[in-house]
Amino acid sequence: MGPPRRPPLRGPGLLLPPVLVLVLVLPWLGGARAQDTCMPPERLQYAELEERFNTMKSFPVGTTVSYVCRPGYMGIPGKSPSRTCGEDLQWSPVEQFCTERKCKHPGELKHGFINVTDLTFGSKATLSCAAGFRLIGIDEISCVIKDKGVGWNRELPLCEIIPCEPPPNIANGRYTEADNYVYQTSVTYTCNNVPKGMDPFSLIGPATLVCTYNAQLNGIWSEPPPECRVVKCDNPEVKNGRKSSGFGPLYRYRDSVVFECDPGYFMIGPNTITCGENNTWSSPTPTCEKITEHVCGAPKITHGVVIPGKSAYEEGESVQIKCNVHCAFPDGTKEMTATCQGQNAWSSLQDCACETAGSGFTPVINYGRVIDGQKSSYFVGDFITIECYAGYTLHGEARIQYIGENLWHPGVPTCQLSAYITAIICVIVAIVVLLAAFWVYKKFFSQNGSYTVDESCKETCILKTNVPAEMEETAQMN
Incomplete structure (x- = not known):
C-alpha cells in the first residue's frame, strides 16, 4: 500500500487551488475588457469607414477611426472625418462632417x-x-x-x-397658304369668283381659322372650315309697314332689312331680319297691328332686355328692363320698371348706354412676343403673357392684365439686349477701335520715327527727324 494521501492544507497564508483561482479571476477580467471597448461605430448615411477599419472587431478606448464621404457627398471644411472611442465608451464627435454635393443649374429651356x-x-x-x-x-x-x-x-x-395639319380644302373656295402650319398660324378662306351673270358664292361660317391645340397637345384648327354656297332670300314685305333700310329686289347671305310700321300701328316681332345660310330669314317677318286705346307694343330697348318678353301688353301691365353687361341707364342703375299706359305709350322708358371695354389690338413688343392669351380684342380682366427673343432680357412683368382704355397693368414690359450680349458687342467695338488706331499709326509713322511727307511738299519741308546737326545748322543759315 502506498503512503496515505494528505488532505489539502487550509488556513491563512496558504494558496488556493489553481482551478478555483481561475474561476474567480476570469469574470473580473472579462468585465474589465468589456468596460474598456466601444461598440462598432453606427452606419452613417453620408460616410463610410475607411477600408482598414471594416475588419476590426474590437475598439478599445482611445481608438480613432476615419471615414470617407460616400459618393454624392463631400467633406465640410473644418470638420474632421474622424471619430474616437471615448472613456464613456461613446464615439465622438457626433456632428456631421459630409454634406450633399450640388449639381449646376440645368440652364434654360427654350420656350x-x-x-x-x-x-x-x-x-x-x-x-x-x-x-x-x-x-x-x-x-x-x-x-x-x-x-x-x-x-x-x-x-x-x-x-x-405644336404643329397643325394643313387646313381642309373647301368646294368653290380657297385659303391663304403658309410655309408651315404651327401654333397661332391663321388662314383666311375666300370663295371663288364666278362668271358675270351667275349667282355669287357666299362664305358660310368663320372666314379665319387659327392653329391651336387640344388637351393632348395635338394641333387642331380653332373651328370647322366654312362653306361656299349660293344663298338667296325672298323679298320680304310687311302689311301696314315699310322698309326703313335694306332696300333691294335680291338678298344674299347676311343681308339685313329693317322695318317700321305706318302711323297708328305698332310692331309685333323683331324689326330687323337677316338672310340666313338656308335661304330663309333669321326670324319671321314682323307684323304691324293697329294701335288701340288699351294696348302697348313691346318696348324697344337698346342694349337691354324686357322681362317678360311678349309682342303686346295690356294697359297697366308692367315690365322689368335690365341692361346688358357693361351697360347702364343714365342714372347708373342697371334695372328699371316701365308700365303700359295705353296707346302704345310706356312710362319711364330709357335706353341703356354701354362703356367700351375692349381694345382693338395687341400691345407691340419690340424684340418679344405674346405667348399666351393673345386675342384680336381684349376686355377688362384679360391677361396676356410675354416673352423676349433669345439674347434679350424682359424688363417688367411677363404677365399683364388689361384694365380698359388700351391700358395694361402693371404696364407693357420691354425687351432689352441682355448684359452678356452688350458686353460682347463692347468688346468687339473696342477691338475694332484698337485695330483702327494701330493702322493709323502704321500709316503715318515709320518704324524709325520719321514722318511720312506728301510728295507735293518735299521741296519746301525739312525733315528734322534723323537729320545730322551740321545739315540742320546749314539749313538754318540759309
Whole structure:
C-alpha cells in the first residue's frame, strides 16, 4: 500500500487551488475588457469607414477611426472625418462632417420652364413648356452621381411648337397658304369668283381659322372650315309697314332689312331680319297691328332686355328692363320698371348706354412676343403673357392684365439686349477701335520715327527727324 494521501492544507497564508483561482479571476477580467471597448461605430448615411477599419472587431478606448464621404457627398471644411472611442465608451464627435454635393443649374429651356427647388444630390427638377409648345422627352431630371461627382441624369428635352395639319380644302373656295402650319398660324378662306351673270358664292361660317391645340397637345384648327354656297332670300314685305333700310329686289347671305310700321300701328316681332345660310330669314317677318286705346307694343330697348318678353301688353301691365353687361341707364342703375299706359305709350322708358371695354389690338413688343392669351380684342380682366427673343432680357412683368382704355397693368414690359450680349458687342467695338488706331499709326509713322511727307511738299519741308546737326545748322543759315 502506498503512503496515505494528505488532505489539502487550509488556513491563512496558504494558496488556493489553481482551478478555483481561475474561476474567480476570469469574470473580473472579462468585465474589465468589456468596460474598456466601444461598440462598432453606427452606419452613417453620408460616410463610410475607411477600408482598414471594416475588419476590426474590437475598439478599445482611445481608438480613432476615419471615414470617407460616400459618393454624392463631400467633406465640410473644418470638420474632421474622424471619430474616437471615448472613456464613456461613446464615439465622438457626433456632428456631421459630409454634406450633399450640388449639381449646376440645368440652364434654360427654350420656350419652356424649369422648376428647381434644390440643387443638392438627390433633388429633382420638373420641366414644362410654354403655351403652344409641347415637350419632346422626359419632364423630370434628377441630380445623381456622375463622373466622380454629381450631375443631371439626362439632357434637357426640347419644347417643340405644336404643329397643325394643313387646313381642309373647301368646294368653290380657297385659303391663304403658309410655309408651315404651327401654333397661332391663321388662314383666311375666300370663295371663288364666278362668271358675270351667275349667282355669287357666299362664305358660310368663320372666314379665319387659327392653329391651336387640344388637351393632348395635338394641333387642331380653332373651328370647322366654312362653306361656299349660293344663298338667296325672298323679298320680304310687311302689311301696314315699310322698309326703313335694306332696300333691294335680291338678298344674299347676311343681308339685313329693317322695318317700321305706318302711323297708328305698332310692331309685333323683331324689326330687323337677316338672310340666313338656308335661304330663309333669321326670324319671321314682323307684323304691324293697329294701335288701340288699351294696348302697348313691346318696348324697344337698346342694349337691354324686357322681362317678360311678349309682342303686346295690356294697359297697366308692367315690365322689368335690365341692361346688358357693361351697360347702364343714365342714372347708373342697371334695372328699371316701365308700365303700359295705353296707346302704345310706356312710362319711364330709357335706353341703356354701354362703356367700351375692349381694345382693338395687341400691345407691340419690340424684340418679344405674346405667348399666351393673345386675342384680336381684349376686355377688362384679360391677361396676356410675354416673352423676349433669345439674347434679350424682359424688363417688367411677363404677365399683364388689361384694365380698359388700351391700358395694361402693371404696364407693357420691354425687351432689352441682355448684359452678356452688350458686353460682347463692347468688346468687339473696342477691338475694332484698337485695330483702327494701330493702322493709323502704321500709316503715318515709320518704324524709325520719321514722318511720312506728301510728295507735293518735299521741296519746301525739312525733315528734322534723323537729320545730322551740321545739315540742320546749314539749313538754318540759309
